[in-house]
Amino acid sequence: MDKKGVFSRDIKNVRTLGFQKNSDIHTMAWVVEPGDWKEHDPFLLMAHDHMRSGVFGIHPHRGIETVTFLIDGHLNHYDSKHGEGVLYPGDAQWMTAGQGVQHNEDAAEGEMVSLLQLWVNLPAKSKMMPSRYQDLRKKDMLTFEGEGAHIRLFSGSYGNKTAETKNVAPITMLEINMEEGAVVSPKLPGSYNGFLYILEGEGEFGANQIAGRQGQVLWMAGAQDAEVSEMKIEAHSRMRVMLYAGEPIGEPVVARGPFVMNTEAEIIQAFDDYRNGKF
Numbered sequence: 001m002d003k004k005g006v007f008s009r010d011i012k013n014v015r016t017l018g019f020q021k022n023s024d025i026h027t028m029a030w031v032v033e034p035g036d037w038k039e040h041d042p043f044l045l046m047a048h049d050h051m052r053s054g055v056f057g058i059h060p061h062r063g064i065e066t067v068t069f070l071i072d073g074h075l076n077h078y079d080s081k082h083g084e085g086v087l088y089p090g091d092a093q094w095m096t097a098g099q100g101v102q103h104n105e106d107a108a109e110g111e112m113v114s115l116l117q118l119w120v121n122l123p124a125k126s127k128m129m130p131s132r133y134q135d136l137r138k139k140d141m142l143t144f145e146g147e148g149a150h151i152r153l154f155s156g157s158y159g160n161k162t163a164e165t166k167n168v169a170p171i172t173m174l175e176i177n178m179e180e181g182a183v184v185s186p187k188l189p190g191s192y193n194g195f196l197y198i199l200e201g202e203g204e205f206g207a208n209q210i211a212g213r214q215g216q217v218l219w220m221a222g223a224q225d226a227e228v229s230e231m232k233i234e235a236h237s238r239m240r241v242m243l244y245a246g247e248p249i250g251e252p253v254v255a256r257g258p259f260v261m262n263t264e265a266e267i268i269q270a271f272d273d274y275r276n277g278k279f
Contacts, residue, residue: 007190007226011206011218017048025052031116031197031217037253041193042169042246044119044253044260048197051107051115058104060279061097062270063127063260065120065168068093068105069154069175069242071199073113079103079133090138090175092154094165098122098129100270100279116197116242123249124262126168134165148182148235151175156245158186171246178203178235185230186243190223194245196231201239206232220245 017029032046044064049055058078068075068087075087079101086108087093095103107113122129136154142161144151151158155165156172172188178201188194195217196205202213212218223229233241252262259270273279 005228006187007223007229008207009223009229009231010208010221011210012221014210014212014216014218017215017217026055032195034255041248041250042121043244044121044255046116046118049115049117050112052112053107053109056104056106058102059258060100060102060274061258062100063122064097065122066095066097067118067120067173069116071114071116073111074108075113075115076106076108077103085135092136094134094136096129096132096168098126098131100273101131102279118244120169120171120246121249121253121260122168124251127261132166136165146184148179149184150177151184169246169249171244174243176233176241176243178239180235180237183232183234185232187228187230188245190226190229191247192245193248194243195219197242199240199242201235201237203236203239204234
């Protein structure tokens with residue numbers, strides 16, 4: 001705890017991703033593995049996909065938000081409620097499935113795209129809210145320049161500014177680009193749970209100075225009872241890091257395929273509603 005009452009968080013664990021080839025047009029790795037719901041709350045899973053056109057067809061979701069960040073290539077998006085569009089490198093989309101939506105994300109013809117897709121849980125009271133879709137264009141996001149650092153705010157707050165992104169579970173999402181030797185210490189509510197994923201480079205993370213490099217995911221330790229915390233990041237080379245942190249929901253999770261609810265009965269209802277054309 002520093003003199004201003006800000007708790008400096010440790011890194012509690014580091015994992016190196018292992019990519020698996022699912023087909024000739026799709027390779028992926030789990031950044032956040034599904035199943036450990038309490039440990040990762042409010043995050044359900046995150047995949048890093050390398051894919052060509054045709055990997056996913058139109059499919060449904062209920063009870064979650066999907067957050068897609070495009071690293072390379074062009075991604076075509078369609079959903080049954082809000083139309084279609086194209087994501088460009090550095091763009092993101094935030095889709096709230098709520099009570100139900102069908103969508104598809106497909107690589108542009110002839111391209112191999114690289115993307116991150118995160119699933120964020122919805123609290124029980126919001127599981128059946130109307131669906132919505134938000135384009136988060138790189139050029140429109142709030143940016144912050146420091147000594148050797150460039151930070152783009154996609155969701156939540158950084159410094160004295162707050163993104164216009166509409167969130168259900170409060171989430172901070174940052175893209176952090178740093179030159180060698182640069183140091184940043186993003187501040188987060190002490191109650192938040194979160195992780196970092198290194199897209200490029202290597203550095204040192206947390207109060208316990210844990211080394212991290214490209215292709216590794218680092219989970220933040222808790223901030224005890226501190227109201228405000230920080231995550232110290234120091235670049236040992238040119239580095240690009242994604243930071244995700246959010247308020248845990250603390251409710252039961254029952255997940256089956258594309259549906260995430262609180263009870264088995266709600267999952268059965270979701271499949272029944274989908275089969276009967278209610279999406």
